[in-house]
Amino acid sequence: MPVSEVNALVAAKRVLVLAGNENVLKQISKGSWIGGTIPYFMNDSGGCIDKERVFVTDFTDVITEFKICDYNTANLPSLINDRRSGGFSWLVVPGFSQIHYKFALEVSSYPDLFDIPVMGWITGVDLSELGKNSPKTVNGLTGTFYENSAVAIHLSLPDNKYPNLEIINLFEQGSGDILTFNEDGFSAKECLVNGKSMNFANYIIQNNIDTRLPLVADYSGAMINISIQSVDQEKGIAFYAPVLKNIEYKIAKPVDNYIKAFNQVIPSETSKVIGSCNCILNYLYSELEGKKTGNLTGPITFGEIAYVLVNQTMVFMTIEDK
C-alpha cells in the first residue's frame, strides 16, 4: 500500500501492524500502529522486494481494545502478563539485537506462555545492506524507532471469538543422526551426534550436509526448525535461532518443490486468516520471488514468532467463532 493510503488509515485511527523499508516507515504519521523494517513481502502477485510500499495488517474490525508496549532486555518477561485474556499479541523484534537473542533463548521458560497466542516476526533489512543498516522496530504511538527493543500490540477480542495461531512448516525430521547440544545458544562448536561429542562444523562438512536444510526438533508433533547461518571450522556453526539443550534435533528431509508442497498443505479456507508471515530463507532457497503461496500474504521475515522463535516456517493467525 502506498504511504499516502497508510497515512489515511492511521488518520482514521485504524489499529495496524506495518511492515516496510525504514525509509517508508519514517513517512508514516503517529498513530495506533506498530511496525518493523523489512523490504521483502508475499503479496497478491507473489514474492517481491519493495522499498516504496508498506504491507498493512489491519486489526480494527476484529478487536475490541488494544495496548502498545515496548520491551527491552530488562522488562521483556512482562510481555506475558501484558497479554489480554482471550485475545492475542503481535510482537516485532529487531533482528540481530540483544532483545532478539534474549527473546529466543528465554521465552519458552516464561510461565503460561502458551495460554494466549503471541505471533510476530523478526525485522530485517535488504540483504545487500546487511552490516550497513540495522533492522528496526517502531512504536507508532510515539514514532520511536528501536534497534534493541521489541514492540508489541496486545489485542482483545469479542467474547464470541477466539484466536488460533498455527504454522506451516514443510520440513520434517530426516532419518539421520540425533543431534543434541550441551548448552543453549545461537552458535555451537560441538554437538553430540547420537550421544558422541563431535566438532559440529566437521560433522556438517564431512557428511556433505546441505546447510539450506534446517535442524528440526519434534515438539510433540510440531516441527520446529533451527536454520543454519554459517559454517566455520574455527568459530563453529551459527544459527538463526538458538539450539536448546535437552532437545533432540535431526537434519531435515529435503523439500523438492516448495510451492507444490506448500499448496498441498495450505488450509483450503483462508478467509479467517488475519495475518501471516514467512521466512526470508524460504524466499531465497525456494526462489519465491514472483511466486505465490496460496492466498496467504505478509512480510517475508528474518525469523517468525509462533509463541517461540521459529525459522523457515510460515506463521498465520485466524480468528474463530466460539
Add this chain to the structure above:
Amino acid sequence: MIPDINRPEWEDLISGQITPKITSLSFQLKLNNLKLSVSLKKIDLKSAANDLHKYCIAQEKLYQKDLNLIFK
C-alpha cells in the same frame, strides 16, 4: 466437555505411553513443555497432568478435535 482428570490418558500423554497425532500448535508446544519439565524432574507426572487438564479446560473449543482423538 473436557474428559475428567482421572482418565489415564492425561498422564499417558505426558509420559509418552500414547502419542496421538495432535494438530493444534499450542497444544503440541504445551505438551512438549510439560514432557520436558517432567523429564528434567522440575515437576512430577501428576502435577503435569493436572496442568494439562486445566490448560485444556481453558482452550476447550480450540482443542476439541485433538481431545476427541486422544479420548476415543
